[in-house]
Amino acid sequence: MASNKKYWKNEVELNPNDSIVETLRQNEFVEEIPVDEFLGDKDNLSETNTNRRDFLKYVGFSTAAASLAACEGPVRKSIPYVVQPENIIPGVANYYATTIANGFDFTSVLVKTREGRPIKIENNTDAKVNGGANARVQASVLSLYDSTRLQGPLKDGEPVEWSAVDDEVKAKLNALKTSGKQIALLTQTYASPSTAKLIAEFKEMYGVVNHVTYDAISEEGALSAFEAKYGERALADYDFEKAEVIVSFGADFLSDWQGGGYDSGYSKGRVPKNGKMSKHVQFEANMSLTGANADKRVPLAPMFQKVALAHLYAKLNGTGVSGDLPTGVPEVLDAVVAEIKKNKNSAVVVTGLADVNAQTIVLAINEMLGSKAFDAEAPKYVRQGNIENVNALISDMRAGSVGALIMDGVNPMYTLPNAAEFAEGIEKVDLSVAFSTNWNETTEMANITAAANHNLESWGDTEIKKGHYGLIQPTIKELFDTRQLQNALLQWMGSDKSYYDYIKETWSADLLGESEWNQALHDGVYVAASGALSEEIEITDVDESETSSTVDISAAVRSLANATSGEGMELTLYSKVGMGDGQQAGNPWLQEFPDPISRVSWDNYVMVSKKDAENLGFINENVANGGLNGSYARLTVNGISIDNVPVIIQPGQASGSIGMALGYGRQVGMKSEMQTGVNAYPLYQGFNNVQSATIEKSSGMHEFASMQLHNTLMGRGDIIKETSLEIFNTKNHAEWNVVPVVSLNHQEVPATSVDLWDSFDRSIGHHFNMSIDLNACTGCGACVIACGAENNVPVVGKQEVRRSRDMHWLRIDRYYSSEDSFEEDNIKKDEFDGLSGGKGSLGGFGELEHPATNPQVAFQPIMCQHCNHAPCETVCPVAATSHGRQGQNQMAYNRCVGTRYCANNCPYKVRRFNWFLYNNNDEFDYNMNNDLGKMVINPDVTVRSRGVIEKCSMCIQKTQKSILDAKRDGRVIKDGEFQTACSMACSNGAIVFGDINDKKSEIAELRESDRMYHLLEHVGTKPNVFYHVKVRNSNEA
């Protein structure tokens, strides 16, 4: 049975009387051309000195001048290398394997460089762990070319030489050796064997060194629980591919939970194979990316999550526990328990609660189940932060017992909830040195600002997971006079070695032989044979005591079950897929990246449930130009208030809870355009992501740049087809993947069989198709950034996004649907009778669904569908868009005159118009207006100018390159060689690209799948992009 759910993108759509929805449905481009603005003002017109004749004179003159100027082209210079490096051929890309390890993201990647400059980041498919680059990692190449980067070391804000810095620091360090004051190193998590060894040597040399690791967003609870149980400060690893049942209590494991990197395994388990797929139940407060993908999502305030977790443990254990749960939840828990008991060792339970008891119980449950997906043997080292040490350091600083403070990769003045105490402390430190790529809140306070390398300019190594090593190699020489901490430490230790030599020695001595070094560097990753782990490179501050027996589970359960919330609402602080902990807040790609759930870009906000919003008087409204406005709120936690937090009414938000993203609100050293959102770190009290907060309305309305109401699909047809696993397994695909019918000669026939046009024979040569599996897509958005990087998609800024002028060629539409009442809704909808009245459809759709409760969510990546019968092609007056034999809908920018007929006629709304010149234009001060930012531009793709339409080209530059490579080698193209930027970026396997005329290819097989359908089949556009019906494992529980 096909799903006939009515999808909606915003609850406003459900209000049939809302004029804005109607306006948006009618008008493709939201704003009218403001003719009245300059012609309507008669006074102004009559006052002006320019009369009609003058105007004509100007026109004549400028035309003549322009044509005269066109007679002579500019002289272009061409400057070849004096000595060309052997491995660089102009026009040919080189790839280097490296690792992004910035303290928040740890990912093995390939970096594409052209003429020596990195231009794109791709997944390292050789990596067994964390080989999938997320949106932030994809975008980090742009941070390398940030024009606000520090260009050299500073002392008290004034530029100095490195030698002066060295002298001063060395003198200070030597003086401190005997003074009794400590030398403190406050750093990010490195997870680096060589850095750990180096810091140990540094300690040995100066004696009084105190190394404190600090994570802006802490995993203290999980680390402590793991340490208590297994004796090592690390994080358990999970392989969700092996799990049949996944139960999560507030763990957003598809984004940044415990270092992230779990989505590709999850997705593999979500694609139905042999009638089986994993079942995912999520208990959470905020609507997270993970909850959006769950089969069953239970909105639950954090307090109840704890109680529920305690109940789950008790039920699995066969014991009882106190604590009340909201109605409905115990039933769900019972079903979950039954499910877990059925699957036993293929079930896994995770939690994102910072509470150490919760983490302890989760470890105990997974241990008890013997879960296959749970791995405590080879844990992950991607979070090392220790709150106790951080707090101790701050009190030492305030006590004046810290002589020197060296910071790297951290911005405590911004990220610490108790930044004021830190500020007080740093005043009392004799010498503070901050390594940073940018001027920020902390460098402002430090005596010496050491300009640091970007990750892509640095050497390094990582041990992301026990035994899984990665190498960081520079892909470009330092752009500025910068230095990485490790090189500085070597310098200060009086060593003449570079950090590169140091790593090589460490690896050669402890990990591998000389012969393997080059191979490891080439691969970027190295997996040690089990047991070959050397003790010397173990993280030195690991406490090796046997403590597993001392963990008191029952006490933990009791404490959880008795959890209570404080006054007011429960606030859950989280990190956004696009912004993480905020270290890349100056990155315009990430700022413009819309949040997968709220579809808001350039902002953070507080998320409130509809019920609470009504009680508190918060509103969200769409104004005439389609922009979203929201009320402001004042948030108070523990006496600390932040004002003017914009409010988003978030469907699915557990009532009594609110949510807010960290990582926004950076101010110091940022371009004014990038100073977006409000800083939520002051509310991150005690590094606990759950706080009890009070929220009240304040005056004024905030203007959001939301893509939510933009490019609506006009309510046409089944856009996302969806079914349940049971129906998928038992019924014929004609029932759950219904092909729409149209009337032909008064007979209903499948729409796919009717053709208005003659079809071309596409069986010769290549015929490209793209497959998008809605089951595998988690909506993470890595493809969106990858697409922008590959195709030079410009950033347009908050105001332009608000005017629906975003330029993303690939967007991920997020649709809400209703749950549980599905069958009833269906019956009700079928029973609609007439327009008005009790069963009228006019008001019916509004009644049909209850938006405020708990909608199901579906993600759908939409790019140009490359229709074989493309409506855009037939309406272009200048034939600027045409079709190729290989199936690509081609766009000749130089031919386009900007009528925008194509955009109007596109049923998928994927065409983008260049309203302005986005490059070399200081009005758009992002990356395309400065020489540094322009270095990221892909030279194989035209940078578009004002007044032309652009859209997804199906990466024709990449398919053409694959073809040319094969021609040059004189060989047939292998399956998998054809790739687009998005298909390469998708580590989840949701996007597959290839040639369907190659009958043995993966894409040809996917096209024959029962789940395959085209978007808006009844329009008859015959797209070359197809989707796979989303199957939910939701018939039970």
Added chain:
Amino acid sequence: MKKVTYRNQISKVLGISLVVFMLFSISLFAQDEAAATSDVAVTEGFGGDAAKGKTLFNQNCAACHSLTRKMTGPPLANVESRLSEDEGLDREWLYTWIKNSSGMIKSGDAYANKVYTEYAQAPMTAFPTLSNADIDDILAYTAAPRPAPVVAAGAQVAEGGEGKSSGISNEMILGALAIVFGLLIMMLVLVQRTLKRIAAANGVDLEKTKGEQRLPLWRAFAQNQFLVLVSVIFLLLAGAYFAYGWVMQIGIDQGYTPIQPIHYSHKIHAGDNKIECKYCHSSVRVSRHSGIPSLNVCMNCHKSIYEYQGNPEGPSKEDLANGYTNEFYTAEIKKLYKAVGWDEEDQKYTGNTQPVEWVQVHNLPDLVYFNHSQHVEVAGVECQTCHGPVEEMEIMTQYSPLTMAWCVNCHRETNVKVEGNEYYAKIHEELSKKYGVDQLTVAQMGGLECGKCHY
């Protein structure tokens, strides 16, 4: 800014000057023969054949040694006498050294080690195949007096004599022609006057027959409205035609010949010396860019070619007319040395480089993607097909219009080279069957689709 010269004009001028050149070239040959003979007459003496020695020297030694200057190895002019006078070493020492230099260094020979350390510790290649007689020949050549001044003198003579005379000859021809025309006009006037006199003598009244009733031609024309209309239309159409032609050539820089910072002559490199294009433009095989060679590629040869010696016959008349003397070219090589930071004295790089800012000749707009390797490596198109006879170009010029029509025409007419390329096997078989042809053109293969070049 841009200097655009038209090839047609150039070829006309060249054509005329060629005719003139032919007229005056007989004396030149005589000169060259004289120069050539002077080279051989020097050699007998020293117990070796200097002519043979020259061949051997060029084959074996010239890569590292010059006669007169330091290169990878020391200068070899009069090496034997120099060694015997300065170091007291005899020919036997040289035999051993040439046949096995590294052995000699190891044996601890004092002078051998001195030379070894002086020249960057690069041991000389051993030549065990050279017999003592061969070495004698080489030594005879090194001992021979150098013929170099003769070439310079020849060049000077050529410059002084023929160079000027060709300039004068043009003027002379024009003068002669002018005189001939003048004479013709004078004759016409005289004939007319004579005829008039005869008519007067015969009593014919010329003035009358000319008649005042006859309208002047222009007035008759002006009164004929039809004619006026037709002429106006014709003029307008012609004007429009030429205006259109003029407008359409805007931005098409066919014949664009910018002056480059270093006068690099493709004629000398690709023409006279027949260096393969792809030797220097190596990235043309794999990349979209043909690549301007980096200066280290130049230095592969120019480490040893430090001066221009021209053709064996010396520079041609045209070259001399343009000032392209050997000295001129040698000065350009020095510019290269300066750019690449090559110290000629010490034969090493100083590291002080000045990248050369070449002026780009072929300016394809950004909106079009062109890939050299596709055309050169896959399709096997000759460089000359688009770039013209580069091997004849003294200064690189834009030969083709580089317009889209020009691209498209070629794609319509050219067959895809499918032989031996497995990639094309299937598609060619199917497509040629579909179109009913043996050979597919690029257009039939899809080479006219917008997206193939514009993305």
